[in-house]
Every structure is written in C-alpha cells, then in structure tokens.
Amino acid sequence: MQQTITTYEYSTITQQVNHLASVERSVNDPQIRAVILATTLEQLTSLLPSADPLTETFLAGLQVEHLSRARATQLLETLIPMIMPFPQLTPKQLTKLFRKVKKLKQPAWPELKRYEMTYLGWNDGGNQKKYLVAPYHDHLIGIQGEFSPQTVKGVCAICQTIGNVALFLATTKSSGLGTYTKKGNYICRDSGQCNRQLTDPQALTDFLTVVQPKRN
Structure with a gap:
C-alpha cells in the first residue's frame, strides 16, 4: 500500500x-x-x-x-x-536532537498514534518542560522549553484552535554573559489533541521559527 x-x-x-x-x-x-x-x-x-x-x-x-x-x-x-506516519525515533536519535539535555525523558511510543502526528510533543511535568520534535525545512529539529503549569483557554499557536493552552518559552539566544533571550507562545498542553486539530503545517513552521535557537 x-x-x-x-x-x-x-x-x-x-x-x-x-x-x-x-x-x-x-x-x-x-x-x-x-x-x-x-x-x-x-x-x-x-x-x-x-x-x-x-x-x-x-x-x-x-x-x-x-x-x-x-x-x-x-x-x-x-x-x-x-497515511505517511511520523517516524519512530530511537532513544539515540532523540538524544542527538537534545544534546544539552541530561537524562532526557523519552516519549511513550506505544501510546502514540503516529498516523495522527505532524509533530512529536511530550511533557516533563516534574521539570515543567515540554519537548518538541518537528519537521523544519526538510529535516527534524528538537526544541525544548519551559512549560507553564498554568492552563488557560486560548488559541494554540500551532493548531490555531481554541482549547487548553499553556505558555511555552524556549531560550533562543545567549549572550554568554548570563543573559538570555526567551521567546514562545501559548500552545496546547496535550500534543496529541493538538495534532488531531492541526490541518495547516505552516502555523507549526511559523512557531518553530520563533522558538528555535538563534546563531550568534
């Protein structure tokens, strides 16, 4: 098929x-x-x-x-x-996408419906972090960010749908002097639900452009 x-x-x-x-x-x-x-x-x-x-x-x-x-x-x-499903990545492949993360929490692959996933997203509630793996300019990139424990009703920057969202902030630039630039937006707390609502991948690309690290 x-x-x-x-x-x-x-x-x-x-x-x-x-x-x-x-x-x-x-x-x-x-x-x-x-x-x-x-x-x-x-x-x-x-x-x-x-x-x-x-x-x-x-x-x-x-x-x-x-x-x-x-x-x-x-x-x-x-x-x-x-359907062309989202690829299942090995722990080694994921680790390469998040080189600066020690003891990376791995997603629960058996619970994921990859045929519904335009991107991979999972939460680390203990550290108030969220991890995203998504296609960007024909290759996969990994983005980590602080994820607020406070959930509100609002429009998700990725799927453009009203739902339960929380603020995602990623460090996009470091001066090397202890100061950082953080950017982000409100996105769905449940990445599975977000994927099921995502019908236009351009919004995901726009979000990734904002939150990915910038080169000095």
Missing part, C-alpha cells in the same frame, strides 16, 4: 467526516444534507489518491442515508494504511 496522505491532511479529512456525521444527526432537511454531502465529497476527493480502491470504498461508505459517528470512525480507520 502506497502511503500518500499526510498526517495533517488526515486531520482535515477526519474533521470533515465528523462534521458530516453531525449534520446527519442535527439537520432534518434532506436537501440541505444532500448539499453538504456533495460539498464534503468534493473536498475529500481532492485530498485522497484517485483511482484507488480504498478511496472509492471510503467515499461510497459516506453516501448513506444516516451516517453514524461509529460508522464514520470505522471508515476513517480504513485510510490509516495510506
């Missing part, structure tokens, strides 16, 4: 399918439902590989009189083999 769908495209597909299932439950007018279905199918077709049996089965499965949330979930799962 050729993997052709990006993780953020899968997030877009998931959101559109879940919206369609919600419409089926809340809208009684069959004409309105038909219009929304046609619009959704057109949008999904542009994201899925053409002339692929999985694509045809998936789209056909959406065209039912009443699309339940359970049925929508089952259909979305059929697309997983087509």
